Amino acid sequence: MTADILTPRLRLSLPTAADLDTLFAISTDPRVWTHYPTLRHIxxxxxxxxxxRWERSRESEGLGPWSVRARDTDELIGYGGCTLLGGEVWNLGYRLSADHHGRGYATELAFAALEQARLADPDRPVIAYLVEHNRASARVAEKVGLALVHRTPDAGNPDPxxxxxxxxxRPLTEAQLAAASL
Structure with a gap:
């Protein structure tokens, strides 16, 4: 994928070195990591x-996360898309600036990512891997047609x-579920 993907309010584009500072600012903001603070970038x-890693995903699988910009302002507001986990499943993920939460951007991005994953390899399931107390992400997963298929303690989380x-x-095989739990 080289051309930008346009949704009604977003422009999804290949990340560039010029995006690093803004993506780092988003990734280091504690408001963005309220559900898993130990993953915050420092x-x-x-x-x-x-x-x-995103670039390697695009090179090997034809799909990886994008830089996400608001179309009306061209402001870089986050990142997201699908990456391949364990060679088995597309993992839908995103991180948006806290100043842009609650506007439906995550759902808009998720629909575009699902479409691109299905174009890249429709036989691979799309999953969303999230912590239970992140109800906003669960709602996004449900809005785009994903259903809860597995619940387990979060191995490695400092909060047991x-x-x-x-x-x-879709239903997952044992191998797909194992890949989803990486």
Whole structure:
């Protein structure tokens, strides 16, 4: 994918080095990580490494997360899309600036990501991997047609009371579920 994808209010484009500072600012904002604060970036190298993983996904699978801009202002407001987990499932993920939460952008982005994942490889399931107390992300998954298929303690989470949910667009095999739990 080289051309931008346009939704009614968003422009999804390939991330560039010029996006790093803004994506780092989003990734380091504690308001963006209220549901999993230990994943908050503290060094720009974490964000640069994440962007390099996206590029490898695009090169190997033809799909990876995008930089997300508001079409009316061209402001970079986040990132998101689908990446392949364990060679088995497309993982739908996103992170938006806290100043842009609650406007339906995540749902708009999720619909576009689902469409692109199905174009890239319709035989691979699309999943959303989230923590149970993140009800906003669960609502987005449900709005785009994903259903809860698995619930388990969140291995490795510093809070042992946190549960991990897997939403999917179809039933998952054991191998797909294992890949979704990476």
């Amino acid at each position: 060094d720009p190298e974490e964000t640069a490494s994440m962007m390099a 009371s946190v549960w991990r949910l897997v939403y999917a667009d």
